[in-house]
Amino acid sequence: METRELRYFVAVAEELHFSRAAARLGIAQPPLSRAISQLERRLGGALLERNSRGVTLTDAGRVLLAEARAALDVIDAAERRTRRATGDGAEPGxxxxxxxxxxxxxxxxxxxxxxxxxxxxxxxxxxxxxxxxxxxxxxxxxxxxxxxxxxxxxxxxxxxxxLTEGQVAVLPSSHPWSTRSQLRMADLDDIPGLPPMRWPSGGGYADGPGPEVRDSMQLYQLIALGRAYALLPESARAEQHHGIVTIPVLDAPEVxxxxxxxxxxxxxxxxxxxxxxxxx
Amino acid sequence: METRELRYFVAVAEELHFSRAAARLGIAQPPLSRAISQLERRLGGALLERNSRGVTLTDAGRVLLAEARAALDVIDAAERRTRRATGDGAEPGxxxxxxxxxxxxxxxxxxxxxxxxxxxxxxxxxxxxxxxxxxxxxxxxxxxxxxxxxxxxxxxxxxxxxLTEGQVAVLPSSHPWSTRSQLRMADLDDIPGLPPMRWPSGGGYADGPGPEVRDSMQLYQLIALGRAYALLPESARAEQHHGIVTIPVLDAPEVxxxxxxxxxxxxxxxxxxxxxxxxx
DNA sequence: CTGGGAACATACCTGAGCGGTATCGGCGGC
DNA sequence: GCCGCCGATACCGCTCAGGTATGTTCCCAG
The missing domain is CATH 3.40.190.10 (Periplasmic binding protein-like II)
Incomplete structure (x- = not known):
C-alpha cells in the first residue's frame, strides 16, 4: 500500500463523498474512484458501500480508516524527525x-x-x-x-x-475555605458554589459543570475570579498568583x-x- | 514520502550497498540511486555518505532508518488487519x-x-x-x-x-534439591551445576551460561535432562511432566x-x- | 410518469516518472 | 598503471496517475 492510496482513502472515508474528497485532495473525481477501486481489489474486499446517494464505510473500511490515520501520522512524524536531524536549519539540538x-x-x-x-x-x-x-x-x-x-x-x-508529589487544592483567596489548613478529597465534592476546573484529557474535555481551560494562565485567572477550583501538584505552590490560595489535600492521588x-x-x-x- | 521510497531507503541502509540493495528489491541499481537522491533532495539533506568504497549512514539517515522501519511495520499491520476484516476468507472472528x-x-x-x-x-x-x-x-x-x-x-x-502470581523453580527430579519444600532467590544463584534457562526477551537472548529455548516443550525437556532450571509462574505447576519438580520460590518477583x-x-x-x- | 440533477463508474487520452540498459568517473588494490 | 568495484549519469520505453468527456443509476420534483 502506498501512502498516496492511504491519503486518498482517508479523504473519501472522512468526506463520505468522492467529489468533495477529490476537491480536498486537489485531483479530479475519476482518478480517485479508480484509486479506491484498485485498493479494494488489492485488499480483496469492499471498503465502501456506494449508495448512489453518498457513501458509507464497511467494517473493513472502518478498520482501514483507523489504521491508515495511524500510519499516516507515523509517516509524517518520520519525515519531521528526519528533517530535523538533517541539519538543514540551525541544528536545534x-x-x-x-x-x-x-x-x-x-x-x-x-x-x-x-x-x-x-x-x-x-x-x-x-x-x-x-x-x-x-x-x-x-x-x-x-x-x-x-x-x-x-x-x-x-x-x-x-x-x-x-518526581512524585501530593496535590493541593487551588482556591480563590476570597473563598470561605481559604483559611483552612488542609482538606480531604471528600470535601471537594461539595465546595459551596465552586465547580472543579476541566482540562483536556484523552483528546477532549470530560463532562461536568466547571469551566474548560487550555493553559495555566486561564486556570489561575478563572480561580482568582472565583469561577472554579483546581486540584494541582504541590509544586504549583511555587507559582505566586494574586487572588488564590493553595491548601494541601491529604488523600489526593499522587501525581x-x-x-x-x-x-x-x-x-x-x-x-x-x-x-x-x-x-x- | 511514499512507502516505496521508505522500502528503498531501508534496503540501502541495511545493506550499505546500492547494488545489493537493488538486487534485494528486484530492481536495477540506477533507479535506486535516483530514488534515494530524490528522497534526500526532498528531505533537504544527506541520508547516506558515499565513500566510493561502500556507504555509511549519516545521523539523519540513522533517524530515518528507525522511523522508516516503524512506519513500514505500521503499514503492513494496517494491511493485514484490513484484509482480515474484509471477510475474504471464512471470517475468523x-x-x-x-x-x-x-x-x-x-x-x-x-x-x-x-x-x-x-x-x-x-x-x-x-x-x-x-x-x-x-x-x-x-x-x-x-x-x-x-x-x-x-x-x-x-x-x-x-x-x-x-492474574498476579508468585513463581516456582522448575528443577530436574533427579536434582539433589528436588526434595526441598521451598527456596529463595539467593539460593538460585548457585544451584550446584545447573544454569538458568534463557529465553528471548526484548528481541534477543540475554547473555549467560544456560541453554536457549524458544518454547515450553524445549524448556521442560531440557530441565528433565538436567541441563538447566527455570523460574516460572506458579500456574506452571498444573503442567504435568516427567522428570521435573516444582518448588516455590518465596521471594521471587511476581508475574x-x-x-x-x-x-x-x-x-x-x-x-x-x-x-x-x-x-x- | 417523466425530466432533471446528483453522484459514482467507465472510456479514453496524455504526460510524468519509474525502471531498464549503457556508460562514465572515482578510488583502491595488485 | 591497469583493472575491478561501485555509485552516478544519460537516455529510452512503457506503465500508470491524472485529466476530460460521458455513461449509469437513483432520487426527486412536478
Missing part, C-alpha cells in the same frame, strides 16, 4: 515540550544541570497547552516531554519517573512527573538528557 | 495469541466463558513461541494477546491485568498475566472478550 506553567522548578533545574554536562547540545523548550505534549512527541515536533501521570497518557512512549520520549529513539543527546533528569 | 504452554488454565476458562457470552464470535487461538505475542499483535496477525509482565513488554499496547490489544482498537467483539477476561 533537542526539542523539549512541557505544559506551560507546570514543573517550572524541575524544568529549570533539569535544563541547568544538562547544560553543565560535557557534550550537551542546545535544548529548545516548547511550552504547550495542557495535554498537548503527547501529540507533539508522537508527531515528531519534539524529542522529549515532561508529562504528569495520571493526567497524561504515556501509551506508546518510553518514560522515566522523576508523578515523568520524562518521556518516543520508543526506539536512538539519540545520544536524548539519552544524556534523560540520564541527567533521573539523577536530579 | 478474533485471533488470540498466547505463549504455547503458558496460562493454559486461564486461557481455557477465558475461551469457555467468552463462548458462553451472547453475541460472541469465533476465537482462533495462535500458540506462539516465547516472546512472539507482542510482534504478532503489532504486525496485525492477532487481535489480542496474553502476556506475562515483567517478561513481555506492553509498550505501545493497551492492557488489563488478569502478572495481562490481556493486551493494539491501541485504538475499535472492535466490539474484542471489547467483549476483554470484559469477559477481567471478570474471570
Amino acid at each position: 533537542l526539542v523539549l515540550v512541557s505544559k506551560a506553567g507546570a514543573s517550572t522548578e524541575l524544568l529549570t533545574k533539569l535544563l541547568d544541570a544538562y547544560a553543565a554536562e560535557p557534550g550537551s547540545v542546545k535544548v529548545e523548550v516548547d511550552l504547550c497547552g495542557i495535554g498537548q505534549q503527547g501529540p507533539r512527541l508522537r508527531d515528531g515536533r519534539a524529542d522529549v516531554a515532561l508529562l504528569h501521570r495520571p493526567f497524561d497518557s504515556v501509551d506508546g512512549l518510553d518514560s522515566e519517573d522523576l 508523578t512527573t515523568v520524562i518521556a520520549w518516543p520508543q526506539h529513539s536512538r539519540s545520544l543527546a536524548l539519552a544524556a538528557l534523560v540520564r541527567t533528569a533521573t539523577r536530579l | 478474533l485471533v488470540l495469541v498466547s505463549k504455547a504452554g503458558a496460562s493454559t488454565e486461564l486461557l481455557t476458562k477465558l475461551l469457555d466463558a467468552y463462548a458462553a457470552e451472547p453475541g460472541s464470535v469465533k476465537v482462533e487461538v495462535d500458540l506462539c513461541g516465547i516472546g512472539q505475542q507482542g510482534p504478532r499483535l503489532r504486525d496485525g496477525r492477532a487481535d489480542v494477546a496474553l502476556l506475562h509482565r515483567p517478561f513481555d513488554s506492553v509498550d505501545g499496547l493497551d492492557s488489563e491485568d488478569l 502478572t498475566t495481562v490481556i493486551a490489544w493494539p491501541q485504538h482498537s475499535r472492535s466490539l467483539a474484542l471489547a467483549a472478550l476483554v470484559r469477559t477476561a477481567t471478570r474471570l
Whole structure:
C-alpha cells in the first residue's frame, strides 16, 4: 500500500463523498474512484458501500480508516524527525515540550544541570497547552516531554519517573475555605458554589459543570475570579498568583512527573538528557 | 514520502550497498540511486555518505532508518488487519495469541466463558513461541494477546491485568534439591551445576551460561535432562511432566498475566472478550 | 410518469516518472 | 598503471496517475 492510496482513502472515508474528497485532495473525481477501486481489489474486499446517494464505510473500511490515520501520522512524524536531524536549519539540538506553567522548578533545574554536562547540545523548550505534549512527541515536533501521570497518557512512549508529589487544592483567596489548613478529597465534592476546573484529557474535555481551560494562565485567572477550583501538584505552590490560595489535600492521588520520549529513539543527546533528569 | 521510497531507503541502509540493495528489491541499481537522491533532495539533506568504497549512514539517515522501519511495520499491520476484516476468507472472528504452554488454565476458562457470552464470535487461538505475542499483535496477525509482565513488554499496547502470581523453580527430579519444600532467590544463584534457562526477551537472548529455548516443550525437556532450571509462574505447576519438580520460590518477583490489544482498537467483539477476561 | 440533477463508474487520452540498459568517473588494490 | 568495484549519469520505453468527456443509476420534483 502506498501512502498516496492511504491519503486518498482517508479523504473519501472522512468526506463520505468522492467529489468533495477529490476537491480536498486537489485531483479530479475519476482518478480517485479508480484509486479506491484498485485498493479494494488489492485488499480483496469492499471498503465502501456506494449508495448512489453518498457513501458509507464497511467494517473493513472502518478498520482501514483507523489504521491508515495511524500510519499516516507515523509517516509524517518520520519525515519531521528526519528533517530535523538533517541539519538543514540551525541544528536545534533537542526539542523539549512541557505544559506551560507546570514543573517550572524541575524544568529549570533539569535544563541547568544538562547544560553543565560535557557534550550537551542546545535544548529548545516548547511550552504547550495542557495535554498537548503527547501529540507533539508522537508527531515528531519534539524529542522529549515532561508529562504528569495520571493526567497524561504515556501509551506508546518510553518514560522515566522523576518526581512524585501530593496535590493541593487551588482556591480563590476570597473563598470561605481559604483559611483552612488542609482538606480531604471528600470535601471537594461539595465546595459551596465552586465547580472543579476541566482540562483536556484523552483528546477532549470530560463532562461536568466547571469551566474548560487550555493553559495555566486561564486556570489561575478563572480561580482568582472565583469561577472554579483546581486540584494541582504541590509544586504549583511555587507559582505566586494574586487572588488564590493553595491548601494541601491529604488523600489526593499522587501525581508523578515523568520524562518521556518516543520508543526506539536512538539519540545520544536524548539519552544524556534523560540520564541527567533521573539523577536530579 | 511514499512507502516505496521508505522500502528503498531501508534496503540501502541495511545493506550499505546500492547494488545489493537493488538486487534485494528486484530492481536495477540506477533507479535506486535516483530514488534515494530524490528522497534526500526532498528531505533537504544527506541520508547516506558515499565513500566510493561502500556507504555509511549519516545521523539523519540513522533517524530515518528507525522511523522508516516503524512506519513500514505500521503499514503492513494496517494491511493485514484490513484484509482480515474484509471477510475474504471464512471470517475468523478474533485471533488470540498466547505463549504455547503458558496460562493454559486461564486461557481455557477465558475461551469457555467468552463462548458462553451472547453475541460472541469465533476465537482462533495462535500458540506462539516465547516472546512472539507482542510482534504478532503489532504486525496485525492477532487481535489480542496474553502476556506475562515483567517478561513481555506492553509498550505501545493497551492492557488489563488478569492474574498476579508468585513463581516456582522448575528443577530436574533427579536434582539433589528436588526434595526441598521451598527456596529463595539467593539460593538460585548457585544451584550446584545447573544454569538458568534463557529465553528471548526484548528481541534477543540475554547473555549467560544456560541453554536457549524458544518454547515450553524445549524448556521442560531440557530441565528433565538436567541441563538447566527455570523460574516460572506458579500456574506452571498444573503442567504435568516427567522428570521435573516444582518448588516455590518465596521471594521471587511476581508475574502478572495481562490481556493486551493494539491501541485504538475499535472492535466490539474484542471489547467483549476483554470484559469477559477481567471478570474471570 | 417523466425530466432533471446528483453522484459514482467507465472510456479514453496524455504526460510524468519509474525502471531498464549503457556508460562514465572515482578510488583502491595488485 | 591497469583493472575491478561501485555509485552516478544519460537516455529510452512503457506503465500508470491524472485529466476530460460521458455513461449509469437513483432520487426527486412536478
